[in-house]
Amino acid sequence: MNKQFDYIVIGVGSMGSSTCYHLAKSGATVLGIEQFELVHERGAHSGQSRIVRKAYFEHPDYIPLLERAYQNWQEIEKVSGNKMYHETGIFYAGPVGHTIIESIRTAASQYQIPLLDVRNGDQLEILPLFDLPEEYEWIYEPEAGFVETEKAILSYVKEAKKLGTVIHQHEKVLGWELINNGVEVRTSNGNYTCKKIIVTAGPWSAxxxxxxxxxxxxxxxxxxxxxPDDANAFKTPGFPCWFVVDKEKPGAYYGFPIAEISDTKNPIGFKFAYHYPGAETDPDEVDRNITEIDKEPLLGFIERYMPKAKGQVLDIKTCLYSNSKDEHFVIDCLKETEGRVCFARGFSGHGFKFVSVVGEIMADLAIKGFTTLPIEFLSAKRFLKD
Ligand SMILES: Cc1cc2nc3c(=O)[nH]c(=O)nc-3n(C[C@H](O)[C@H](O)[C@H](O)COP(=O)(O)OP(=O)(O)OC[C@H]3O[C@@H](n4cnc5c(N)ncnc54)[C@H](O)[C@@H]3O)c2cc1C
Structure with a gap:
């Protein structure tokens, strides 16, 4: 078995799969090591779908990266022949003047992203499917949708393997150390050497x-x-992704239309969740039992804001966020390793839409030592002053 590679990618989940593909495109030899099977339910990527949107309320600096991400989603769809991005549009609603709603407007106007806006007298047919409080306003972003997570990861891995990447599943990386001009990686199955490692270990990164x-x-x-009892009303085409602030709480609830997608692991239904960090946990000791405490706030939101969507519960599952201190991504290389250890982490519950561009960034950092994509604001430097 080959033990020497140009690059080793630690963690072949969301970011790692795309990183393997983008590294392999350069002709380099690449080993991707995954502790579980490819696409599993113990990390950050499970559950069928993730929202993709561009009028980024988290910070407009992400928008140039999103523009590249949209292009790269098209590229992997073309190369693999698999459709994984579905443009449904996204409906946002919240109290008048709420930071999220205002930040969407600011981001969209800075980058000329088309929006429909209640303030401009625009109309939307889906409004009666929501029961919004009087003081709420809404915005609609047409160039948004969702990406199928498991399909995206498997497509990236398949294309990386066609380019020669070696993928080891069920092998855990235990540690790494710098050696002469390179890095040695120690795993549950043995040791490997390479020029550089890229750590995309998601919730296990720390x-x-x-x-x-x-x-x-x-x-x-x-x-x-x-x-929902009236499932047809919540299907795409017709019904979009949505993101609605609950005026009683921080964060927001969001969801997806019922879509004709193939998924053997999850139900095809009206999927939704609460976007706000939950209880802190160790990724190796997550409580996967579902109780009334999990169900009650989710069903309570539907009862209050979307009563027409009420219906039989098909499933409820757990997943992990890796929240950085400021909830922005952390993408960089360790200076003390002379750039031999690069990492992408802290995706804080909003990273999947960037998978297609993060792979390109990580390949740039590893191969060239820099990227022309604007990632300065995501550098680990910002934490040094604390
Ligand atoms: C419920 C939920 C909803 C979300 N909704 C959205 C959304 O709508 N839009 C959006 O853009 N983002 C969303 N996200 C966020 C997005 O899914 C994550 O940001 C993204 O999946 C993070 O990818 P990752 O590669 O860091 O982690 P992962 O996909 O978990 O990959 C890390 C991989 O590393 C492996 N690994 C770890 N340690 C080792 C080791 N020692 N040896 C070998 N392998 C190892 C793990 O097994 C795993 O496969 C959501 C996340 C959750 C949980």
């Missing part, structure tokens, strides 16, 4: 890397699927 002071906090999140 266990594999020295502290970079981003105070990574892993939280338990839940996802629910229901079958």
């Amino acid at each position: 266990k594999l890397m020295p502290s970079i002071n981003d105070q990574l906090k892993i939280t338990r999140q839940t996802l629910m699927w229901i079958q």
Whole structure:
């Protein structure tokens, strides 16, 4: 078995799969090591779908990266022949003047992203499917949708393997150390050497890397699927993704239309969740039992804001967020390793839409030592002053 590679990618989940593909495109030899099977339910990527949107309320600096991400989603769809991005549009609603709603407007106007806006007198047919409080306003972003997570990861891995990447599943990386001009990686099956490693270990990142002071906090999140009594009203085309602030709480609830997608692991239904960090957990000791405490707030939101979607609960599952201290991504290389250890972590519950561009960024950092994509604001440097 070959033990020497140009690059080793630690963790072949969301970011790692795309990183393997983008590294392999350069002709380099690549080993991707995954502790579980490819696509599993113990990390951050499970549960069928993730929202993709561009009028980024988290910060407009993400928008140039999103523009590249949209292009790269098209590229992997073309190369693999698999459709994984579905443009449904997204409906946002919240109290008048709410930061999220205002930040969407600001981001969209800065980058000329088309929006429909109640303030401009625009109309929307789906409004009667929501029961919004009087003081709420809404915005609609047409160039948004969702990406199928498991399909995306498997497509990236398949294309990376066609380019020669070696993928080891059920092998855990235990540690790494710098050696002459390279890095040695120690796993549950043996040792490997390479020029550089890329750590894309998601919720396990803090266990594999020295502290970079981003105070990574892993939280338990839940996802629910229901079958609305009037399911046809909530299907795509027609019904979009949505993101609605609950005026009683921080964060927001969001969900997806019922879509004709193939998924053998999860129900096809009306999927939704609460976007706010849940209880802190250790990624190796997550409580996967579902109780009334998990169900009650999700069903309570539907009862209050979307009563027409009420129906039978099909499933509820857990998933993990890796929250950095400021809830922005942390993408960089460790200076003390002369760039031999690069990492992408702290995706804070909003990273999947960037998978297609993060792979390109990580390949740039590893191969060239820099990227022309604007990632300065995501550097670990920002934590040094704390
Ligand atoms: C409920 C939920 C909803 C979300 N909704 C959205 C959304 O709508 N839009 C959006 O953009 N984002 C969303 N996200 C966020 C997005 O899914 C994550 O940001 C993204 O999946 C993070 O990818 P990752 O590669 O860091 O982690 P993962 O996909 O978990 O990959 C890390 C991989 O590393 C492996 N690994 C770890 N340690 C080791 C080791 N020592 N040896 C070998 N392998 C190892 C793990 O097994 C895993 O497969 C959501 C997340 C959750 C949980």
